[in-house]
Amino acid sequence: MTDAESPTPGTDPADRKRGGGAKLAYETLRDEILDLVLAPGEPIDEASLAERLAMSRTPVREALVRLAGEGLVTMLPNRSTIVAPVDFPNLYAFFDALTLMYRVTTRLAAEFHQPADLDAIRARQAVFARAVQAGDTAAMITHNRDFHAAIAEAGRNSYYTQLFVRLLDEGRRILRLYYYPSFSAQMPHPYILEHEAIIAAVADRDVELCDTLAREHADQIVRQIQEMIARDRRQHLRL
Amino acid sequence: MTDAESPTPGTDPADRKRGGGAKLAYETLRDEILDLVLAPGEPIDEASLAERLAMSRTPVREALVRLAGEGLVTMLPNRSTIVAPVDFPNLYAFFDALTLMYRVTTRLAAEFHQPADLDAIRARQAVFARAVQAGDTAAMITHNRDFHAAIAEAGRNSYYTQLFVRLLDEGRRILRLYYYPSFSAQMPHPYILEHEAIIAAVADRDVELCDTLAREHADQIVRQIQEMIARDRRQHLRL
DNA sequence: TGCATATAGTTTGTCGACAAGTTTTTTGCC
DNA sequence: GGCAAAAAACTTGTCGACAAACTATATGCA
Numbered sequence: 374m375t376d377a378e379s380p381t382p383g384t385d386p387a388d389r390k391r392g393g394g395a396k397l398a399y400e401t402l403r404d405e406i407l408d409l410v411l412a413p414g415e416p417i418d419e420a421s422l423a424e425r426l427a428m429s430r431t432p433v434r435e436a437l438v439r440l441a442g443e444g445l446v447t448m449l450p451n452r453s454t455i456v457a458p459v460d461f462p463n464l465y466a467f468f469d470a471l472t473l474m475y476r477v478t479t480r481l482a483a484e485f486h487q488p489a490d491l492d493a494i495r496a497r498q499a500v501f502a503r504a505v506q507a508g509d510t511a512a513m514i515t516h517n518r519d520f521h522a523a524i525a526e527a528g529r530n531s532y533y534t535q536l537f538v539r540l541l542d543e544g545r546r547i548l549r550l551y552y553y554p555s556f557s558a559q560m561p562h563p564y565i566l567e568h569e570a571i572i573a574a575v576a577d578r579d580v581e582l583c584d585t586l587a588r589e590h591a592d593q594i595v596r597q598i599q600e601m602i603a604r605d606r607r608q609h610l611r612l
Numbered sequence: 613m614t615d616a617e618s619p620t621p622g623t624d625p626a627d628r629k630r631g632g633g634a635k636l637a638y639e640t641l642r643d644e645i646l647d648l649v650l651a652p653g654e655p656i657d658e659a660s661l662a663e664r665l666a667m668s669r670t671p672v673r674e675a676l677v678r679l680a681g682e683g684l685v686t687m688l689p690n691r692s693t694i695v696a697p698v699d700f701p702n703l704y705a706f707f708d709a710l711t712l713m714y715r716v717t718t719r720l721a722a723e724f725h726q727p728a729d730l731d732a733i734r735a736r737q738a739v740f741a742r743a744v745q746a747g748d749t750a751a752m753i754t755h756n757r758d759f760h761a762a763i764a765e766a767g768r769n770s771y772y773t774q775l776f777v778r779l780l781d782e783g784r785r786i787l788r789l790y791y792y793p794s795f796s797a798q799m800p801h802p803y804i805l806e807h808e809a810i811i812a813a814v815a816d817r818d819v820e821l822c823d824t825l826a827r828e829h830a831d832q833i834v835r836q837i838q839e840m841i842a843r844d845r846r847q848h849l850r851l
Numbered sequence: 852t853g854c855a856t857a858t859a860g861t862t863t864g865t866c867g868a869c870a871a872g873t874t875t876t877t878t879g880c881c
Numbered sequence: 882g883g884c885a886a887a888a889a890a891c892t893t894g895t896c897g898a899c900a901a902a903c904t905a906t907a908t909g910c911a
Contacts, residue, residue, distance in 0.1 A: 391863085391864060391865085392863085392864060392865095394864075394865070395864080395865090428865080428866090429865055429866045429867075430865095430866090430867095431864075431865055431866070432864080432865070435864090450872095451871080451872050451873065452872090452873065452874090453873095
């Protein structure tokens with residue numbers, strides 16, 4: 374396929390700093406993977422991607438190696454790199470880890486947060502609430518991620534934060550996979566209220582309450598995803 | 613410095629598979645970093661490393677990018693890559709995450725292990741015990757890591773396993789930093805006994821006992837490291 | 852001598868090219 | 882027509898080269 378790929382506007386190799394090529398490739402690919410612009414399992418061709426971003430294959434390759442380290446792509450030796458497939462058999466492990474990270478990061482936030490952290494968290498929550506009111510599911514998913522990432526940051530444990538962000542991103546991909554087609558009749562106002570409760574508990578430095586709220590919040594999200602998957606499976610059986 | 617680096621025997625570019633260059637560079641660097649052959653903060657020159665391994669800079673660079681993703685090196689933009697420094701101000705976060713991963717992985721091993729897993733775990737424990745009896749500290753550190761990694765594998769949650777292995781490796785580096793000079797008068801037989809107790813609890817599928825034992829084991833290790841650091845600090849003050 | 856500036860020397864980030872594997876197409880045979 | 886082997890086409894992994902950015906040295910001036 375020597376198709377003329379869309380040249381992707383805004384990528385002028387001239388006004389790009391030294392080292393900015395790999396960064397651009399990384400961020401572009403990352404966004405497209407998480408937004409499901411690139412479907413799980415879809416092959417990524419280094420040459421065409423390099424052409425699309427107006428750069429050589431070297432920085433593209435660097436981006437792919439980084440993404441492989443984060444589990445977002447799988448590099449098959451001597452064969453094409455593919456977008457990491459969603460690992461359905463291991464969804465249980467995913468839910469388990471996600472729930473634990475919700476709890477741990479929120480606990481630590483209650484313990485170690487500083488005044489500025491609360492401002493950042495509240496700002497994220499405001500953006501999230503706006504997305505909910507606008508009914509913008511895609512934005513909701515993203516900003517929910519950012520909200521919890523901000524809480525994790527306040528906990529000041531980079532090991533947890535890194536794993537949590539990775540899990541939230543993976544969840545973002547799963548949600549996009551199912552949430553879009555699902556009926557949005559029931560607006561998820563509960564999430565906003567739960568977020569508010571979590572913020573209050575963090576501000577109060579109530580560690581145990583944070584743990585409980587985080588666990589409930591996580592369980593609710595896990596349940597929602599499982600229901601969406603189950604509904605999807607029923608639909609497929611009917612066809 | 614255009615010093616003639618030692619050519620590192622056993623690295624013949626001829627009998628190296630396609631794709632084996634980057635792998636060799638990655639594993640070599642990784643081992644040298646964890647064994648403190650390369651000191652924390654020490655710069656890594658791409659060109660000389662490439663020459664030492666008899667390959668071009670490209671596979672070396674790929675290895676560095678991967679190692680940066682795992683936090684073992686820090687790539688300073690447009691400046692030399694350095695071996696990741698040990699982050700002493702954040703040691704608390706490290707201990708916290710390490711302890712949690714000890715507990716979680718051991719719990720999950722009790723729940724989900726299969727017969728073959730126990731064989732693998734016991735094999736690691738045998739190797740570890742041999743290192744203890746031989747008084748080989750370096751080997752002890754490595755095989756203790758492998759023992760707990762095997763338990764984590766039995767828990768079948770790759771998210772936890774990955775983080776845990778990363779933490780254990782970081783701990784391996786810290787231990788090497790302090791353990792060598794410390795007097796080895798008191799042979800750490802307790803570790804062997806604790807390991808045996810953990811194996812028995814996993815085999816019995818006693819989740820709560822696993823949690824308790826893992827926590828105690830982790831606390832003991834954390835305490836040991838803290839004592840070593842404190843002793844080291846006292847020594848430095850005396851000088 | 853001490854400091855700012857210019858200069859030389861490294862080291863990294865990116866490029867284009869090429870060869871080793873893969874995949875796809877073509878060819879030959881039954 | 883259907884299948885196996887050979888060939889063409891493509892993709893990746895590695896190489897050597899070059900220019901931008903940084904570091905160390907040398908130069909000039911007060």
